[in-house]
Amino acid sequence: DTAVSQTPKYLVTQMGNDKSIKCEQNLGHDTMYWYKQDSKKFLKIMFSYNNKELIINETVPNRFSPKSPDKAHLNLHINSLELGDSAVYFCASSPTSPRAQYFGPGTRLLVL
Amino acid sequence: AQSVTQPDIHITVSEGASLELRCNYSYGATPYLFWYVQSPGQGLQLLLKYFSGDTLVQGIKGFEAEFKRSQSSFNLRKPSVHWSDAAEYFCAVGPYGGSQGNLIFGKGTKLSVKP
Numbered sequence: 001d002t003a004v005s006q007t008p009k010y011l012v013t014q015m016g017n018d019k020s021i022k023c024e025q026n027l028g029h030d031t032m033y034w035y036k037q038d039s040k041k042f043l044k045i046m047f048s049y050n051n052k053e054l055i056i057n058e059t060v061p062n063r064f065s066p067k068s069p070d071k072a073h074l075n076l077h078i079n080s081l082e083l084g085d086s087a088v089y090f091c092a093s094s095p096t097s098p099r100a101q102y103f104g105p106g107t108r109l110l111v112l
Numbered sequence: 113a114q115s116v117t118q119p120d121i122h123i124t125v126s127e128g129a130s131l132e133l134r135c136n137y138s139y140g141a142t143p144y145l146f147w148y149v150q151s152p153g154q155g156l157q158l159l160l161k162y163f164s165g166d167t168l169v170q171g172i173k174g175f176e177a178e179f180k181r182s183q184s185s186f187n188l189r190k191p192s193v194h195w196s197d198a199a200e201y202f203c204a205v206g207p208y209g210g211s212q213g214n215l216i217f218g219k220g221t222k223l224s225v226k227p
Contacts, residue, residue: 033214041200045214056214099144099207101215103156
């Protein structure tokens with residue numbers, strides 16, 4: 001019954017590794033997002049997809065690559081992980097209109 | 113530029129007391145406004161939203177917020193706080209970047225509740 005789900009919930013890895021975070025929503029929404037929450041709890045948009053098409057790509061290193069196989073899924077792949085990538089990553093989704101966003105539980109990434 | 117300011121980083125209130133969390137925004141058009149709550153170790157839960165119409169909006173868990181265009185504010189209120197309300201509260205405005213754009217979040221206000 002979870003509306004927006006993310007896996008894994010926790011991810012601990014070494015610098016230089018490549019990892020993926022998966023996100024799925026069963027709300028029938030057209031738009032999905034990835035946000036990064038830093039250690040000071042500040043939330044910042046990374047990417048936005050609408051119907052599998054990228055519509056927002058903020059200033060994010062190209063080591064981060066979103067992939068949307070269908071409109072219910074938006075995965076985040078991170079290459080060559082760095083210490084500064086340690087954060088909580090939230091997936092969200094929204095209908096086309098109105099634009100309330102619904103968030104997943106977050107993935108806590110720790111890069112050692 | 114669009115922005116959201118939550119002037120209070122941390123607020124402590126006694127259980128049963130009233131609460132008001134402040135939010136000011138800067139936005140070029142009529143904004144959509146939101147309040148989210150994040151409990152420790154959890155995701156963000158939507159408390160309430162304002163799109164248009166009545167400027168006093170009711171949300172879940174007994175929260176309400178009032179949109180004041182003249183003050184560019186959207187303050188969150190609750191008449192009687194419960195210990196379970198202790199959490200981080202985020203105000204957000206959007207959409208930014210087009211009709212399908214993202215939200216811009218404030219930096220959050222941490223609420224602590226004293227017994």
